[in-house]
Amino acid sequence: MPYKPEEECNDGRETELLQFIRSHPQYSSMKNSPEAVLAAIDEFGTTKDFLMNVGQEKGAVVTKIISEQKPKTLIEIGCYVGFSAILFGNEFRKAGGQKYLSLELNPTFASVARELVALAGLDQIVEIIEGPCRESLRSLHKQGAGAFDIIFIDHAKVLYLDELKLCEELGFVRPGTTVIADDMILPGNAAYSAYVRDSPELKKQHLEENKANKGEGDMSLGNPYLIYETTLIHGREPTGRDDAVEISWCKGETL
Numbered sequence: 001m002p003y004k005p006e007e008e009c010n011d012g013r014e015t016e017l018l019q020f021i022r023s024h025p026q027y028s029s030m031k032n033s034p035e036a037v038l039a040a041i042d043e044f045g046t047t048k049d050f051l052m053n054v055g056q057e058k059g060a061v062v063t064k065i066i067s068e069q070k071p072k073t074l075i076e077i078g079c080y081v082g083f084s085a086i087l088f089g090n091e092f093r094k095a096g097g098q099k100y101l102s103l104e105l106n107p108t109f110a111s112v113a114r115e116l117v118a119l120a121g122l123d124q125i126v127e128i129i130e131g132p133c134r135e136s137l138r139s140l141h142k143q144g145a146g147a148f149d150i151i152f153i154d155h156a157k158v159l160y161l162d163e164l165k166l167c168e169e170l171g172f173v174r175p176g177t178t179v180i181a182d183d184m185i186l187p188g189n190a191a192y193s194a195y196v197r198d199s200p201e202l203k204k205q206h207l208e209e210n211k212a213n214k215g216e217g218d219m220s221l222g223n224p225y226l227i228y229e230t231t232l233i234h235g236r237e238p239t240g241r242d243d244a245v246e247i248s249w250c251k252g253e254t255l
Ligand SMILES: C[S@@+](CC[C@H](N)C(=O)[O-])C[C@H]1O[C@@H](n2cnc3c(N)ncnc32)[C@H](O)[C@@H]1O
Pocket: 052, 053, 054, 055, 077, 078, 079, 080, 081, 082, 083, 084, 085, 103, 104, 105, 106, 109, 131, 132, 133, 134, 154, 155, 156
C-alpha cells in the first residue's frame, strides 16, 4: 500500500509516530527487529500521515550496494525519523560495517530516530548526530574522521552540491567512495547532477569563478580533481511516484 500523498511534515506527526509505535499491539515483537520497526513506520505512513522516508523501493537500491560493497564506514546527511538509518544500518551491520553516522538538524526528529533505532537494536552501530550538518561534518573532521566508504545525501535539496563539495574538501570523498543522492527526479537536482558528471577541467574553471564570487558566505569549493562515474537508478517514492537515486562512484583523482 502506498503512503499518504506527500505534504509538509514537522507538524507533530513525528511525535505521533512514536506514540503510534509505543502503543502498537506488536510493540514487544519490534524489540531488536529492524524489519518490524520499519513495517510499523510504513504502517503509519500508509494509514495515518505521510512521512518523508526514502521508502522500501529506493531503499533496496541502497541496501544492494551495501551488501555488495561491504562498507566499513557510512555517513548519512538527513536522518529524519530514522527509517533509512534502520534499513541501511541493518544491512550495514550484516555486511560487517563498524560505524553508521546519521546527521539530523531537527532535535525532535533526532530524538524520535534515536528511540526507533534503539528499539530496532541498532544503537550500538548507528549514531545520530544532532545539528546543522556542516557543523557536524567539520567537527567529525576535527575529531580525525577520514574518507567514508559510502555517503548518503538526503537532506535539503538545494544544499546537496555544497555539502558534497564540503565532504570533498574535508577528505571524506576519496577514490573508492560511493556517494548516493536521493530524490534526483522528485524534485531533481540539476546542479548536483551536472557537477558529478563534469570533467576536472570544467570543475577547475568553475572553482576559479566560484572563488572570485565567494564573498562572506559559507560556500564550499570542492575538490575538482575527483572523478565520478555516475548512474541514475529509478525507484518509486513510498507514495508510489517515480523518483531515482543517483549513485556516484569516485573512480579516481587527477593530478
Ligand atoms: C528527506 S528527510 C531524510 C529522510 C531519511 N533519510 C529517510 O529516508 O528515512 C530530510 C531530513 O534532513 C534534515 N535536514 C535538512 N537540512 C539539514 C541540515 N542542514 N543538516 C542536517 N539535517 C538536515 C531534515 O530535518 C529532515 O529530517
